[in-house]
Amino acid sequence: MERTILFFLITHHWGTGSSFTYHCGFRYNPPMKSYRKELWFQTPHRRAFINITPEVELALNESGVQEGLALVNAMHITSSVFINDDESGLHQDYEKWLEKLAPHEPVAAYRHNLSGEDNGDAHLKRQVMGREVVVAVTQGRLDFGPWEQIFYGEFDGRRKKRVLVKIIGE
Amino acid sequence: MERTILFFLITHHWGTGSSFTYHCGFRYNPPMKSYRKELWFQTPHRRAFINITPEVELALNESGVQEGLALVNAMHITSSVFINDDESGLHQDYEKWLEKLAPHEPVAAYRHNLSGEDNGDAHLKRQVMGREVVVAVTQGRLDFGPWEQIFYGEFDGRRKKRVLVKIIGE
Amino acid sequence: MERTILFFLITHHWGTGSSFTYHCGFRYNPPMKSYRKELWFQTPHRRAFINITPEVELALNESGVQEGLALVNAMHITSSVFINDDESGLHQDYEKWLEKLAPHEPVAAYRHNLSGEDNGDAHLKRQVMGREVVVAVTQGRLDFGPWEQIFYGEFDGRRKKRVLVKIIGE
Numbered sequence: 001m002e003r004t005i006l007f008f009l010i011t012h013h014w015g016t017g018s019s020f021t022y023h024c025g026f027r028y029n030p031p032m033k034s035y036r037k038e039l040w041f042q043t044p045h046r047r048a049f050i051n052i053t054p055e056v057e058l059a060l061n062e063s064g065v066q067e068g069l070a071l072v073n074a075m076h077i078t079s080s081v082f083i084n085d086d087e088s089g090l091h092q093d094y095e096k097w098l099e100k101l102a103p104h105e106p107v108a109a110y111r112h113n114l115s116g117e118d119n120g121d122a123h124l125k126r127q128v129m130g131r132e133v134v135v136a137v138t139q140g141r142l143d144f145g146p147w148e149q150i151f152y153g154e155f156d157g158r159r160k161k162r163v164l165v166k167i168i169g170e
Numbered sequence: 171m172e173r174t175i176l177f178f179l180i181t182h183h184w185g186t187g188s189s190f191t192y193h194c195g196f197r198y199n200p201p202m203k204s205y206r207k208e209l210w211f212q213t214p215h216r217r218a219f220i221n222i223t224p225e226v227e228l229a230l231n232e233s234g235v236q237e238g239l240a241l242v243n244a245m246h247i248t249s250s251v252f253i254n255d256d257e258s259g260l261h262q263d264y265e266k267w268l269e270k271l272a273p274h275e276p277v278a279a280y281r282h283n284l285s286g287e288d289n290g291d292a293h294l295k296r297q298v299m300g301r302e303v304v305v306a307v308t309q310g311r312l313d314f315g316p317w318e319q320i321f322y323g324e325f326d327g328r329r330k331k332r333v334l335v336k337i338i339g340e
Numbered sequence: 341m342e343r344t345i346l347f348f349l350i351t352h353h354w355g356t357g358s359s360f361t362y363h364c365g366f367r368y369n370p371p372m373k374s375y376r377k378e379l380w381f382q383t384p385h386r387r388a389f390i391n392i393t394p395e396v397e398l399a400l401n402e403s404g405v406q407e408g409l410a411l412v413n414a415m416h417i418t419s420s421v422f423i424n425d426d427e428s429g430l431h432q433d434y435e436k437w438l439e440k441l442a443p444h445e446p447v448a449a450y451r452h453n454l455s456g457e458d459n460g461d462a463h464l465k466r467q468v469m470g471r472e473v474v475v476a477v478t479q480g481r482l483d484f485g486p487w488e489q490i491f492y493g494e495f496d497g498r499r500k501k502r503v504l505v506k507i508i509g510e
Contacts, residue, residue, distance in 0.1 A: 077314025089451035145415025245485025
């Protein structure tokens with residue numbers, strides 16, 4: 001991760017004779033880079049799981065970061081970013097399980113919904129699945145185990161919402 | 171995020187004539203910064219949710235970091251740091267929901283409490299709500315969606331406890 | 341965290357007389373470091389909690405990082421990395437609680453298991469306990485509260501699985 005930059009100072013001295021001096025090389029280390037990108041979503045239904053790994057990989061390529069950390073987080077408080085398996089049966093299991101842990105109905109069961117919202121359950125579901133993931137970046141790639149994939153989990157969709165990708169490193 | 175520093179080397183040559191050589195400018199990139207701060211809490215009741223966003227913003231300003239990541243984590247294992255909505259109805263929903271998922275009583279239902287503690291439930295509640303958040307720092311600010319606020323979640327209060335803010339970047 | 345590097349440019353001028361010029365010192369700041377290590381596990385039973393704090397501390401020492409962040413994450417999607425108490429009663433509470441929230445049996449209750457797997461529950465348990473922790477590194481040490489310990493949580497063991505430690509900083 002180190003680059004060498006050489007500086008040559010050449011001085012030609014005019015005078016009774018002629019001489020050159022040339023100097024000097026040193027090691028230079030690259031600074032921290034940072035890169036930011038928003039991903040936008042509008043799901044047709046209230047709830048959805050969307051594999052966003054390709055979009056995060058694209059952002060990483062754009063960043064030029066070789067070694068560092070990638071933060072991927074929901075910018076909204078009724079959705080999640082999490083890492084798990086891209087398997088539709090599992091996603092149905094998540095849907096059923098989260099509905100059992102924090103049912104959407106009766107809507108009136110949530111005090112939050114007294115404000116006129118109907119997404120009280122979504123704020124709870126999001127806590128189970130998490131707001132964010134932090135992924136290691138190694139040799140310019142997401143440093144993943146064999147089955148890791150990044151998902152956007154929507155629990156109150158049908159409107160425009162965002163995920164933030166922030167990559168720092170060198 | 172790059173600063174230019176110019177180096178001037180001026181050499182005055184004495185001799186049959188007189189000459190000056192002056193060199194050389196190069197780009198210099200700032201190093202990684204890091205900043206650490208502890209926030210202290212003592213809640214009057216066993217459980218509480220406290221909005222700590224202003225304190226984290228203050229720490230960020232103190233850090234001088236413009237681009238990077240801010241880690242905010244509970245330093246105790248019966249409390250949480252999480253991001254969600256600053257809405258009191260929702261906080262009552264969380265309280266009720268967590269009590270259902272991991273009830274405080276009967277205290278004897280938790281093996282952990284055999285050691286003389288009564289906070290077994292708090293160790294479970296904290297896992298649902300999470301230990302930490304990592305927030306992007308962009309242009310010197312917490313890079314948040316419209317409703318994101320950082321909370322300290324206390325599940326075993328009435329004593330002094332801490333949150334750590336660690337900011338790295340440039 | 342700053343090192344000073346001095347550059348000496350010595351120029352000897354031949355001519356009617358003889359002179360030396362020598363220049364110039366400047367401050368140089370160290371670059372970002374990054375370090376990567378995998379920890380391997382094979383638990384004898386399906387589920388286990390293993391304290392991996394010493395291994396993460398060792399990796400931190402190897403990294404040479406003094407100020408920064410350490411990411412520790414499960415590389416598999418049926419296991420967790422989390423921070424809590426090293427107390428065996430609590431671990432039994434977690435085991436019982438997770439089994440209640442997402443029971444292993446009946447195996448056929450999970451659509452994921454239609455693919456021939458029997459680890460549907462493990463994918464759910466891992467979401468409750470989390471994939472990763474991010475720990476502050478301060479003065480070359482894990483910046484922990486009094487009881488914080490890092491655990492590997494296995495929910496589908498009896499085979500080789502990995503945890504990634506990625507440390508960035510300076």
